[in-house]
Amino acid sequence: xxxxxxxxxxxxxxxxxxxxxxxxxxxxxxxxxxxxxxxxxxxxxxxxxxxxxxxxxxxxxxxxxxxxxxxxxxxxxxxxxxxxxxxxxxxxxxxxxxxxxxxxxxxxxxxxxxxxxxxxxxxxxxxxxxxxxxxxxxxxxxxxxxxxxxxxxxxxxxxxxxxxxxxxxxxxxxxxxxxxxxxxxxxxxxxxxxxxxxxxxxxxxxxxxxxxxxxxxxxxxxxxxxxxxxxxxxxxxxxxxxxxxxxxxxxxxxxxxxxxxxxxxxxxxxxxxxxxxxxxxxxxxxxxxxxxxxxxxxxxxxxxxxxxxxxxxxxxxxxxxxxxxxxxxxxxxxxxxxxxxxxxxxxxxxxxxxxxxxxxxxxxxxxxxxxxxxxxxxxxxxxxxxxxxxxxxxxxxxxxxxxxxxxxxxxxxxxxxxxxxxxxxxxxxxxxxxxxxxxxxxxxxxxxxxxxxxxxxxxxxxxxxxxxxxxxxxxxxxxxxxxxxxxxxxxxxx
Numbered sequence: 085x086x087x088x089x090x091x092x093x094x095x096x097x098x099x100x101x102x103x104x105x106x107x108x109x110x111x112x113x114x115x116x117x118x119x120x121x122x123x124x125x126x127x128x129x130x131x132x133x134x135x136x137x138x139x140x141x142x143x144x145x146x147x148x149x150x151x152x153x154x155x156x157x158x159x160x161x162x163x164x165x166x167x168x169x170x171x172x173x174x175x176x177x178x179x180x181x182x183x184x185x186x187x188x189x190x191x192x193x194x195x196x197x198x199x200x201x202x203x204x205x206x207x208x209x210x211x212x213x214x215x216x217x218x219x220x221x222x223x224x225x226x227x228x229x230x231x232x233x234x235x236x237x238x239x240x241x242x243x244x245x246x247x248x249x250x251x252x253x254x255x256x257x258x259x260x261x262x263x264x265x266x267x268x269x270x271x272x273x274x275x276x277x278x279x280x281x282x283x284x285x286x287x288x289x290x291x292x293x294x295x296x297x298x299x300x301x302x303x304x305x306x307x308x309x310x311x312x313x314x315x316x317x318x319x320x321x322x323x324x325x326x327x328x329x330x331x332x333x334x335x336x337x338x339x340x341x342x343x344x345x346x347x348x349x350x351x352x353x354x355x356x357x358x359x360x361x362x363x364x365x366x367x368x369x370x371x372x373x374x375x376x377x378x379x380x381x382x383x384x385x386x387x388x389x390x391x392x393x394x395x396x397x398x399x400x401x402x403x404x405x406x407x408x409x410x411x412x413x414x415x416x417x418x419x420x421x422x423x424x425x426x427x428x429x430x431x432x433x434x435x436x437x438x439x440x441x442x443x444x445x446x447x448x449x450x451x452x453x454x455x456x457x458x459x460x461x462x463x464x465x466x467x468x469x470x471x472x473x474x475x476x477x478x479x480x481x482x483x484x485x486x487x488x489x490x491x492x493x494x495x496x497x498x499x500x501x502x503x504x505x506x507x508x509x510x511x512x513x514x515x516x517x518x519x520x521x522x523x524x525x526x527x528x529x530x531x532x533x534x535x536x537x538x539x540x541x542x543x544x545x546x547x548x549x550x551x552x553x554x555x556x557x558x559x560x561x562x563x564x565x566x567x568x569x570x571x572x573x574x575x576x577x578x
Contacts, residue, residue, distance in 0.1 A: 109138050109188045112202035115235055116145065116186070122279045124152070125406070130179070143186040147206070150179020174212065182206040182231060195232055204233040218257050223250035223264075239277025246270055265292040280313035284323075297334060304328030314353075317402040318395065320363065324348035337377055344372030354391060362440065363393040378506065380453065387447040397436035404429045435474040441467055446491075454502025462491035481564065489561040497539065497553045504535040546571050 113136060123131040130153070135146035156177055184206030187194040194203040207227040210217065220228065225248050232244045249268035255261050267290035275282045288305040304327065311321030327345040332338075347369035354362040371384040408425055417425070446462040465488040477483045508531060509519050519527065539555065542548040547568050548555045560567040567573060 109140070109143060112143065112186055112188055112235070113138060115201065115239060116204075119241065119275070119279065120147070123149075129155075134181070141188055143188070145184045145186060145206075146181060146209075147184055148179045148181045150177075178212065180229070181209040182229075183209055184231070189237070198234055199237075201235045201237050201239070202233075203235070204231070206231045215257070219252075219254065222252040222254060222257070224252075225250050236277075241273075241275045241277075243273040243275070244271070245273075260296040261294065262296070263292075263294040265290065265294075267291070281311065283310040284308065298338075299331070299333045301329070301331040302327065303330075314395075315399060317399050317406070320352040322348070322350040322352070339375070339377050341375040342371050342373065344370075346370050354393075361395045362391070363395050363398065365390040365393065382452040384451040386449055388449075389443075389445040389447065391443045391445065392440050393442060394437055394440040397433050397440070400436065401429065401433040404433070431474060435471075438466055438474060438477070439468040439471050441465065441469065454498055454505070456496045456498025456500070456502055458493075458495045458499050460491060460493045462489065464489045484561070484564040484566075487561055489559070491559040492556070493559070494554065494556045496555065497535065500539055500555070501531055501535045504538070505531045508534065547573075 116136075117133060120131040120133055123129070130148075130150060132148045133145055134148050135144075137144045184204050185194070187203045187205075189201045190199065192198045192200060192203045194205055208229040210220065228247060230246050230248075234242045236242075247266075247269045249266055251263075251265045253263050255263065267288070270287045271284070272286075273282060273284045284307075286305075286307040288302065290304075291300070291302045293300040305325070307323065307325040309321060309323030311319040313319050325345075325347050327342070330340070330342050330345065332340045347367070349368075350366045352363065354364040366389050368385075368387045370386075372382070374381040374384055408429070442465075444462075444464040446460070446464075448459070448461055450457070450459040452458075467486045467488070471477075471486070477486070512519050539548065539550075542557075543550050543555075548557050549569065557569055559573075560570075565572070
């Protein structure tokens with residue numbers, strides 16, 4: 085009797101496991117269609133399920149992600165469209181198309197053992213363009229992008245996207261130098277069942293482009309972000325990114341290099357104010373070393389806040405942009421019509437933002453250059469009380485009466501010398517003089533004399549305060565008055 089009961093239980097379990105995937109398949113399809121609809125609400129982009137063949141244990145889907153019809157119409161009618169061949173336009177219209185196999189729960193064996201509503205595994209279809217086919221063949225890769233997903237019983241989704249590494253020389257195909265060295269990219273994302281929370285992490289180990297137009301090299305790039313939906317149009321959240329090293333060069337002498345770049349942001353509800361619906365953005369970034377064609381900076385730091393951001397104004401902006409994408413009709417708007425519409429939206433939203441008296445707080449702006457240092461902080465406020473129309477601010481007098489700006493600046497003589505050198509080099513070059521032909525010692529003396537003279541004049545006039553080799557000043561703008569270290573500072577036209 086016991087064996088019969090055990091056998092009956094086993095048969096029931098087998099029947100459930102065999103039959104459940106058929107019913108779960110309907111839930112899986114509903115979930116995918118809902119997620120696609122949510123993503124397609126983002127202005128400019130579209131996620132469409134072009135084909136869905138539902139089976140008992142698995143289903144096959146063709147999913148396309150790309151630009152929405154409004155954006156495609158703008159591209160087709162843009163001034164640059166003539167430079168694209170028909171195959172390129174067709175490829176943009178087609179978008180990124182994934183062939184996906186969807187395994188139905190309650191238990192799937194796709195990419196390991198999973199207890200989930202569904203799991204998905206997909207690969208990017210080949211793009212119908214000869215250049216892409218040649219690119220893929222030369223890189224010796226099966227697919228440029230692969231995607232895996234797991235959807236829990238509650239509806240939460242985990243996504244994993246991956247692009248493989250490759251190194252190839254495309255110079256003969258492009259007709260000019262083009263070498264790509266790519267270590268692959270890895271993206272992981274989680275989305276809540278209600279699609280109102282997400283977190284994302286991205287990792288790029290190495291990317292190098294060596295082309296006739298220039299070179300680009302990126303090492304150790306990471307990014308992460310998380311967000312929460314506060315209404316149909318707005319998300320709050322925070323994130324951070326780092327780049328170990330970035331180098332960019334382009335003829336005839338443009339260059340940029342940075343080392344140890346970090347940044348993070350926090351965008352959310354503002355606390356400690358009567359209007360609890362206001363939002364605030366806190367942004368911090370730092371660079372260990374930054375080199376350009378003309379400037380060399382070290383230990384660059386920027387820490388700023390934007391406060392008292394009216395949530396309804398920002399919501400209005402996103403909603404208006406989305407509606408402008410959705411209500412264009414079959415005939416795409418001209419460039420002038422689009423510009424006019426965007427200007428009207430920006431004016432309306434900007435006026436509402438200013439009425440809420442926003443603030444820009446620079447907690448720290450600092451860097452080192454030429455052996456010297458620069459350090460500053462500032463607080464800029466605009467009083468929006470009683471502001472009826474943004475056009476009132478076109479009057480400099482009216483604008484000055486509403487602006488309050490406090491700034492503290494600290495630097496040393498070496499910084500003043502470095503800035504003077506940059507200014508003198510540009511002036512002499514503009515005058516047709518070749519700075520490189522001057523004896524270095526003579527040029528250094530000219531710069532030192534010029535910087536010392538300027539600093540001493542400002543100290544004598546009371547605009548700068550001196551403490552040894554260090555200088556400081558305080559700039560104030562309030563009630564239409566401009567003061568530097570308490571002394572009036574005349575500014576023409578203000």
